Amino acid sequence: MLNYIIRRSLQIPMVLFVLSLIIVGLMQLLTPQQRAAAFVKSDKQIEHLDQIIKKYHLDEGFLVQYELWAREVLRGNLGFSRISKEPVTTTIRKRLPASMELALSAFIPIVLVGVWLGTIAATHRDGILDQALRVVAIIGWSLPTFVMAIWLVAWVYGGLGWFGIGRLPNSMLIDLATGHFHRYTGMYTLDGLLNGRWDVFFQALKRLVLPATALVIVVSAGIMRVMRSSMLDELGKDYVRTARAKGLMQKAVIYKHAWRNALIPVITMAGPMLGRMIGGIVVIELIFNFPGLGEWAAKAALQLDMTTLLAFVMLIGLIMASANLLVDIAYVIVDPRIRYE
Amino acid sequence: MNPQDMKPKHEPWYRSKTFKRFRRNPLAITGTVMLIIFVVVAFLAPAITAPQLATIRSARPCVRNLGLKRGEVVQALRNPLKLTFWRAAIKPPKSCYNIPRAGYSPLPKPPSKEHPFGLTSGSYDILYGLTWGARTAFYIGFLVVGISLAIGIVIGGVSGFLGGWVDNLIMRVVDVMLAFPRLVFVMIVSVIFGSGLTQVMLALAVVGWVGYARFFRGDILKTKAQDFVDAARALGSSPTRIFFKHVVPNSIGTLLILASMDVGSIVLTAAGLSFLGLGAPVGYADWGQMISFARGYILGTAQGTPFDFWYVWIFPSVVLVLFGLAWNLLGDAVRDALDPKS
Numbered sequence: 001m002l003n004y005i006i007r008r009s010l011q012i013p014m015v016l017f018v019l020s021l022i023i024v025g026l027m028q029l030l031t032p033q034q035r036a037a038a039f040v041k042s043d044k045q046i047e048h049l050d051q052i053i054k055k056y057h058l059d060e061g062f063l064v065q066y067e068l069w070a071r072e073v074l075r076g077n078l079g080f081s082r083i084s085k086e087p088v089t090t091t092i093r094k095r096l097p098a099s100m101e102l103a104l105s106a107f108i109p110i111v112l113v114g115v116w117l118g119t120i121a122a123t124h125r126d127g128i129l130d131q132a133l134r135v136v137a138i139i140g141w142s143l144p145t146f147v148m149a150i151w152l153v154a155w156v157y158g159g160l161g162w163f164g165i166g167r168l169p170n171s172m173l174i175d176l177a178t179g180h181f182h183r184y185t186g187m188y189t190l191d192g193l194l195n196g197r198w199d200v201f202f203q204a205l206k207r208l209v210l211p212a213t214a215l216v217i218v219v220s221a222g223i224m225r226v227m228r229s230s231m232l233d234e235l236g237k238d239y240v241r242t243a244r245a246k247g248l249m250q251k252a253v254i255y256k257h258a259w260r261n262a263l264i265p266v267i268t269m270a271g272p273m274l275g276r277m278i279g280g281i282v283v284i285e286l287i288f289n290f291p292g293l294g295e296w297a298a299k300a301a302l303q304l305d306m307t308t309l310l311a312f313v314m315l316i317g318l319i320m321a322s323a324n325l326l327v328d329i330a331y332v333i334v335d336p337r338i339r340y341e
Numbered sequence: 342m343n344p345q346d347m348k349p350k351h352e353p354w355y356r357s358k359t360f361k362r363f364r365r366n367p368l369a370i371t372g373t374v375m376l377i378i379f380v381v382v383a384f385l386a387p388a389i390t391a392p393q394l395a396t397i398r399s400a401r402p403c404v405r406n407l408g409l410k411r412g413e414v415v416q417a418l419r420n421p422l423k424l425t426f427w428r429a430a431i432k433p434p435k436s437c438y439n440i441p442r443a444g445y446s447p448l449p450k451p452p453s454k455e456h457p458f459g460l461t462s463g464s465y466d467i468l469y470g471l472t473w474g475a476r477t478a479f480y481i482g483f484l485v486v487g488i489s490l491a492i493g494i495v496i497g498g499v500s501g502f503l504g505g506w507v508d509n510l511i512m513r514v515v516d517v518m519l520a521f522p523r524l525v526f527v528m529i530v531s532v533i534f535g536s537g538l539t540q541v542m543l544a545l546a547v548v549g550w551v552g553y554a555r556f557f558r559g560d561i562l563k564t565k566a567q568d569f570v571d572a573a574r575a576l577g578s579s580p581t582r583i584f585f586k587h588v589v590p591n592s593i594g595t596l597l598i599l600a601s602m603d604v605g606s607i608v609l610t611a612a613g614l615s616f617l618g619l620g621a622p623v624g625y626a627d628w629g630q631m632i633s634f635a636r637g638y639i640l641g642t643a644q645g646t647p648f649d650f651w652y653v654w655i656f657p658s659v660v661l662v663l664f665g666l667a668w669n670l671l672g673d674a675v676r677d678a679l680d681p682k683s
Contacts, residue, residue, distance in 0.1 A: 142665035158647035279524035
């Protein structure tokens with residue numbers, strides 16, 4: 001097992017390597033002048049494009065350029081972000097907690113809603129409830145994240161005046177910056193609790209509700225479909241028939257016997273689900289004015305800030321590869337039938 | 342004996358069990374009807390928006406390129422007996438894809454008789470943007486799926502045919518690309534390529550081929566293991582002949598059907614990019630852009646009610662969602678019909 005984990009973790013750098021090859025390779029499709037634009041930090045430099053091309057060896061071949069880039073990255077220098085006007089690593093440290101807070105607050109509801117609705121659909125197979133949930137899932141799957149986010153902002157925040165957008169009200173941000181507020185995690189809900197500031201905790205939580213809801217609606221549909229089909233699989237198996245034959249209640253059959261086994265395939269969904277969530281977070285942060293990594297990347301895309309985007313890609317690659325590793329390990333722990341050599 | 346004879350015999354598609362399962366699914370019928378409506382609207386876009394073309398000044402280049410005078414626009418575009426009707430519906434001049442502006446006011450205007458769906462900020466006609474945007478949507482969807490399919494079939498085919506280290510290398514790249522969030526990937530590639538409709542479509546294709554390549558390769562490996570391929574090999578057919586005459590024709594059908602169902606999700610992704618500001622130039626008839634026009638007006642005015650400008654975001658977003666829904670209903674039913682177990 002330990003052997004497997006070690007060998008599997010060694011794949012993460014491999015994944016990042018392939019990913020960086022793909023991105024840097026794609027960049028070779030541009031002319032040196034176009035690529036130089038990514039290094040331009042101010043208007044003055046535009047006149048000196050040739051110098052920039054020389055300085056960063058942009059007219060050289062793929063291998064030379066890749067080596068130059070990789071050497072800097074391995075030293076921990078991801079470059080300077082034009083968008084946030086500071087080194088990329090500094091911005092990531094500042095903004096990562098915000099995105100993590102949003103992702104974590106959406107994660108549990110996503111799993112709960114998906115598993116719960118999937119179970120209902122499976123136990124009411126082909127009934128009205130199943131058909132209705134099927135339509136709901138397809139609608140959820142068809143809703144682009146940005147449309148869902150706009151609807152929530154317009155109807156719930158704009159129309160009803162509930163919850164809020166942004167991370168905290170401006171007055172509170174100023175208050176926190178001047179007062180004695182220790183940032184333990186960078187997540188305002190947790191920090192609020194740790195500092196004993198209930199007002200901060202509630203304000204932060206209130207502003208997480210809408211973006212998290214948008215994520216839940218868009219992402220949980222996929223989990224629901226997987227849960228439904230894996231539950232149906234289990235319900236058709238012999239041990240379930242045996243459990244029914246010995247006179248167990250429907251509830252006991254479903255939740256004590258079939259449920260546990262049906263949950264295993266749902267774990268595999270974690271990877272694709274995380275991917276959809278990250279894509280969603282980029283758009284959602286932009287619409288909800290939530291200063292996380294996604295908003296930063298979206299703005300970088302609009303300003304053609306390639307340095308920022310490359311760093312963002314590598315970070316997402318790292319997150320996705322680690323998540324897939326965790327999924328594989330969780331799989332072995334949950335299902336003892338699976339043995340890894 | 343010809344190895345082809347050893348393959349299972351196929352009945353015509355409309356009598357197959359798969360098609361019957363599809364036909365009996367009410368969701369499939371709903372999706373199909375919705376799509377037909379979209380096709381009709383897209384086809385009739387010039388006829389539907391003829392009054393706007395006739396009255397709005399900035400639509401003149403389009404009218405001129407159609408070879409019409411201002412007074413005869415509505416009549417010419419709405420009469421199927423005239424040549425212009427068909428020319429405008431089948432191959433309209435490029436200038437017609439620019440949404441005409443009824444003015445330059447930054448404030449949206451509510452639906453009126455001349456502008457049935459209202460005007461966005463910048464006075465772009467919403468009805469015009471939506472109907473002509475349907476044409477753009479079909480264009481983007483089919484072209485991107487087509488290009489991705491072509492790339493996916495070639496790369497997946499090479500991978501499945503050659504096997505060995507080539508296969509291994511290609512599949513590692515595919516794994517990495519599939520694990521990466523699609524929207525983020527397309528966003529980055531389209532930044533590399535630059536903004537514009539063609540660039541965004543290229544970016545979507547560069548990211549989109551991966552799934553097809555993997556599916557096609559898997560299917561090829563499955564087909565390769567079947568008896569009739571062994572028979573062909575025993576008869577002395579060369580590997581190339583086996584691959585092109587026997588393996589590919591047997592693998593490609595399902596891929597084509599499944600891929601065509603991706604048109605909806607491609608259009609949704611393209612709209613997302615367009616909303617972010619990476620996409621067609623400002624004023625081009627495109628749904629994502631119609632929604633991004635609405636961005637500053639979702640919350641209404643400061644002093645008025647919050648739903649003051651409901652029309653700027655409700656119409657485009659509902660149209661976009663219905664389009665995605667139609668394709669997903671269809672796709673869901675097709676997958677169900679192909680694989681009734683799931």
